Amino acid sequence: MSDNHLTEFEFKSTGVKVYIKPVSPMLLNEARKSIPRPRPPMQEIESADGTKRQEPNPSHPSYAEAMREYNECLGVLSQRIMIRRGVILTMTDAQRAELDSLRAEMARDSITLDDDDKVAYVLNLAIGTPEDITDLVQAITQRGQPTDPKLTSG
Numbered sequence: 001m002s003d004n005h006l007t008e009f010e011f012k013s014t015g016v017k018v019y020i021k022p023v024s025p026m027l028l029n030e031a032r033k034s035i036p037r038p039r040p041p042m043q044e045i046e047s048a049d050g051t052k053r054q055e056p057n058p059s060h061p062s063y064a065e066a067m068r069e070y071n072e073c074l075g076v077l078s079q080r081i082m083i084r085r086g087v088i089l090t091m092t093d094a095q096r097a098e099l100d101s102l103r104a105e106m107a108r109d110s111i112t113l114d115d116d117d118k119v120a121y122v123l124n125l126a127i128g129t130p131e132d133i134t135d136l137v138q139a140i141t142q143r144g145q146p147t148d149p150k151l152t153s154g
Contacts, residue, residue, distance in 0.1 A: 006088060009139050013128030019088040020140050023081065031077050038066035079133065080114070083122045086140040091121060098125060 006019040040056040040063040047053070057063065091099070099121050103113055113120040127133050 007139070009087075009136065011126045011128065011132045012135065013132050014126055016126035018122070018126065020086050020136070021088065023086040023140055025141070027081060027085065028078055031081055032074060035070065035074055035077065038063060038070050079123070079137065080116075080119055082137060082140050083119050084116060087118065087122055087136075089118050089122065089126075091117060095121060095125070 006021055008017060009020045010017045040058040041060050042054040043057040043060070044052050045055045096117070099113075099117060102124060103120070106113060113124055122136075127136070
């Protein structure tokens with residue numbers, strides 16, 4: 001991909017600047033398919049005529065918790081893919097030192113950061129607020145969208 005397909009992006013809370021490029025929505029779809037979606041537990045239902053049958057119960061608390069975990073895992077995986085594929089960052093010596101220091105600090109509490117330096121740096125140092133990750137994801141996913149009003153209006 002040539003440099004003219006890159007867009008500069010600045011994390012508002014930290015001032016860190018990176019370049020971004022589009023990430024295929026098909027790749028994110030493959031990520032979604034890689035995590036099995038939970039199935040609701042079955043419950044026995046008795047009909048008015050006395051017959052019993054099994055039906056899924058999507059309102060069961062265990063299913064709600066399983067879906068929360070599923071969506072969280074899917075979100076984290078999608079963010080990591082978008083950073084790996086959509087963020088261009090050539091880390092400086094100072095950024096590497098900052099990441100090494102953070103890794104050592106977190107290791108004292110048995111916390112392991114992502115093995116990929118770029119992902120670890122972006123997720124834990126460049127992003128300072130929830131708005132930063134939201135802005136980054138929107139910027140990457142909207143890179144492939146037309147911005148000319150003539151192309152987007154019906």
